[in-house]
Amino acid sequence: MAQVTEEQVLTALRGVLDPDKKADIVSLGMVQGxxxxxxHVAFAIEVDPQRxxxxxxxxxxxxxxxxxxxxxxxxxxVLTAQRQGGGQQQQQGGHQHGPGCGHGGGHGHSHGAAQPDSLLPTVKSVIAVASGKGGVGKSTTSINLALALSQLGLKVxxxxxxxxxxxxxxxxxxxxEQPTSPDGKTMLPLEGYGIKVMSMGFMVEEASPIVWRGPMVMGALEQMLRDVRWGEIDVMVIDMPPGTGDAQLTITQRVPLAGAVVVSTPQDIALLDARKGLNMFRKVDVPILGIxxxxxYHVCPKCGHEEHIFGHGGAQTEAKRLNCDFLGEVPLHVxxxxxxDRGEPIxxxxxxxxxxxxxxxxxxxxWNKIQAGQQASRQGPRFVTE
Structure with a gap:
């Protein structure tokens, strides 16, 4: 089967006209990413937010x-909201928050409840695994946590x-590997070790950078969640990007999160960033499951000596200070x-x-905390009468 090229895609898109500007979307600079x-072809169409x-x-x-x-x-x-002045300003950098992506407290789960539910109608609980900075082992934690949840007998x-x-x-x-599309509109997730998986890594070459602005990332995340046939799922683990930017806000606003897990290493600088991530979830009313x-710590494989390379106990101390649970510690081990690295999680x-x-x-x-939250939600508010 012949392989489609970027030029062929752009040629086809030159036949798509903007109904207001009466010109094709390629010439107008609306096709990005x-x-x-x-x-498998993916791209964004940048438009004015009001349109x-x-x-x-x-x-x-x-x-x-x-x-x-x-x-x-x-x-x-995906449609994405562009900067003022047209799609051709994309190279100037900067982030634009799309509609419904403002900052501040109280907006994550307090409005538009039917809208987030439509993204994942067959998923019972969703948890976000986050970190304030990169390099702390968030993805390794996310994957091993998902697999450990699966070993509890859950559909993950x-x-x-x-x-x-x-x-x-x-x-x-x-x-x-790439996901398949039985109808040309939706995708089937891949499976690894009994859990269903979707990632932008299936869409692009491993070494290819994705140079997208914030609105494009938000649109891609929403479409990947919405257009995947997840099936009946007990728990979905979302491996969040590091930091507290557009992608994090999109997920907290559009997905009904049961809670968030924050990953940190023991040293002070990592804990400072973890605190920022934790406070972001609190501002958007997402429960904190723990740190x-x-x-x-590092255990020498030869003599068994335990060494605290990055310090020890900092996250546990921080959890107490921030009034949230400490979920446990994972050692630094080869x-x-x-x-x-081998694709065989421990x-x-x-x-x-x-x-x-x-x-x-x-x-x-x-899982115990998720179940407790579900039970409390089913019972609703309790009133005490004299």
């Missing part, structure tokens, strides 16, 4: 003309929301790193190891 990989609600037919037309090209297996287009999904640095395909041994201290490749047990203990605590 085009990615083509093994027949966005009326341009859904334009998005569908663009998707349709690309889907009709020989060699295209799936076509995915993992959504890799780290658009700029997706790692789920490699860590789950799925590098080079995990990763790389908590087996955790090497198994992840929870499944070395299930009897103390490191795998650490993840299972954390998973049990997380």
């Amino acid at each position: 085009l990615a083509v990989k093994d027949g 966005g609600p009326h341009l859904e037919p334009l998005r569908k037309q663009a998707e349709k003309v690309v889907d009709a090209l020989p060699g295209v297996l799936t076509a995915s287009a 999904a993992l959504f890799d929301a780290d658009i700029y640095g997706p790692s789920a395909p490699r860590m789950l041994g799925l590098s080079g 995990i201290e990763n790389m908590s 087996d955790i790193r090497s198994t992840s 929870v499944v490749s070395k299930p009897s190891s103390p490191h795998a047990q650490a993840y299972r203990d954390i998973a049990q605590k997380v």
